[in-house]
Amino acid sequence: MKGYLTVVGKIFLDVQPEEVWAFWRFMQDHFRTSVINKRSALEMQLVARGLEALGIQSKDRFLKNFTTTIGRRIYTPFEVGSPKGGWDLWHQIVICVHEHQHVVQHDREGLAYEVSYLADRAARARWEAEAYRSNLELQFWRTGTTPSAQRTASVL
Structure with a gap:
């Protein structure tokens, strides 16, 4: 048995802003995260x-x-639920899951995660590959397809 919701079909093809906002809120509550506008955050300006x-x-x-x-x-370059500046609503959901996977990595590995992410290109590629796996899972869940391996690897 493949599962109850292998592919959702048309349900999430027309995502609404309030659904995106509610999803981010759920993830924030579950993982105890906060979302900050990247452009207005002093620490991100300095970085x-x-x-x-x-x-x-x-x-x-x-x-x-x-x-x-x-x-x-989580510092976002977009306003959650607002499909502006090239950040469509489905992409915002994918980003939410991807970034929360980094939170899971942080919880699992502690400071070693941040240090290796910044200092070791190979480690960073492994961390990103793990997080991009969630992107692939979401696309398959939504459409029943996955992008080419070449396209996926090109972002690493």
């Missing part, structure tokens, strides 16, 4: 400046294109 100064990534790209999780704080 962005540091990354730019080191020539790793532009400040603007870091603040607009990536969600960042540190411990139980």
Whole structure:
């Protein structure tokens, strides 16, 4: 038996803002996390400046294109439930699950997770591969398909 909800079909093809907001709220309550607007967070502004100064990534790209999780704080470049700036509602649900997987990793490994994520590219790829597995599971659950392995690996 494959399970009761292997593929949900059309149920989540037209996700509504209030559903996204409710899902994030549920995950925050369950994992005791907080969501912070990345662009308005002083600590993220400082990280962005540091990354730019080191020539790793532009400040603007870091603040607009990536969600960042540190411990139980999830910094989003979008307003949850608002499909603006290229952040469609389904993608926001996928990001929620992905980032909460990083919270699980933090809980499981403690400070060693953060240190290895920052200091070891191979470790970071392993952490991200684990979190991206949740993306694949969500896509399969929603559509019954998965993206190509090449597409999935390209983000690592």
